[in-house]
Amino acid sequence: MGGYPFLKGHGTENDFVLLPDHDGAVHGALDDARVVALCDRRAGIGGDGVLRVIRTRSMARIDPALEGRVGSAEWFMDYRNADGSIAEMCGNGVRVFVRHLIDEGLVPAGAPVPVATRAGIKTVSVASGTDELVADLGRPLLLDSSTVTVGNASWKARHVDLGNPHAVAFLDDADDLGPHGPVGPLLDEPGYDHDLYPHGVNIEFVRRLGPAHVAMRVHERGSGETRSCGTGACAVMVATADADGASRNTAYAVDVPGGRLTITWTADDRVLLQGPAVIVATGTTSL
Structure with a gap:
């Protein structure tokens, strides 16, 4: 059986399985059972959730309900809890998501990175003088x-x-x-x-x-x-x-x-x- 790529990352030990699926061709409608299997800490990779790294236009094709709600950001963070349920946002997750984009050269170096989520666009940037990332989570x-x-x-x-x-x-x-x-x-x-x-x-x-x-x-x-x-x-x-x-x-x-x-x-x-x-x-x- 052929495999597909994954990454494992964390923000203050809130850990995630990342699935690079840039054009939505690999995972399609990511189902609950697969998320649960990936997050299983004994039989899977293990994590608090799954972050699908996908372009916004591709995500909108998979979920037409998102059309017109996700703005102009190139990348969409499709986040699932460990039980497969959909979550609107994840503050640690969006930083790990952008760390992957930076490491792979998928976003301009040094520029703030807008990320579309089900809770709107969140902008992430590198903290001055550190390797940490800062996520603007908007108005509370x-x-x-x-x-x-x-x-x-x-x-x-x-x-x-x-x-x-x-x-x-x-x-x-x-x-x-x-x-x-x-x-x-x-x-x-x-x-x-x-x-x-x-x-x-x-x-x-x-x-x-x-x-x-x-x-x-x-x-x-x-x-x-x-x-x-x-x-x-x-x-x-x-x-x-x-x-x-x-x-x-x-x-x-x-x-x-x-x-x-x-x-x-x-x-x-x-x-x-x-x-x-x-x-x-x-x-x-x-x-």
Whole structure:
């Protein structure tokens, strides 16, 4: 059986299988079963999700519903969670996606790279003086409060939308960053707000460490607990900065189990996510 190419990459240990499918000829309508097989950490390559690297015009042919919604960006990030479900955006993923484009010379050297996603165009650039990448995730929506319930425990949370939904729950200093084990989208938990989160929600448990410095753990819909979540870290930063009354352009350090991300909410209402993006392996697979 012939194989097809893949890459493995991560951003603060939020890891992905990348499928170079530039003209949409290899994978067609990428199905749930293949995504699940690729992300399987024992029988597959392993990852929190799959990033298909495809030209926007080719993606629009595969999914006509995207026609007219993805702008003029050449490249489209077709992102799937580990369970095969489609996600609108991935902040760590879009940096890894652009790292691949830069490494392969598929985008002009040194120029900001616009990437089309189901949450609109996100622009990624190389951080000055570093090898890290900065993703402009656009304008955040700071919305209503909600409640996160796991078993018999509940936490007040802030609903933040960054193209995908997040519930940011602040913990007491004595808490150990929330519950361990499977949490997922909480669709079956008592008190889950189906009206507020009709498509599930990513949940961040947050503890303050100091001025403009927090630590978090995240449970992502469709993937469970992950080592990091870029949009989740940005949601945490926005909710924390709002609670702190922090001035715009204040850089927050957000520690995740897989490392540290630096996030700035700018004066013109943009959220900038800076962090590493690393390709660790390439190969071919028959999965």
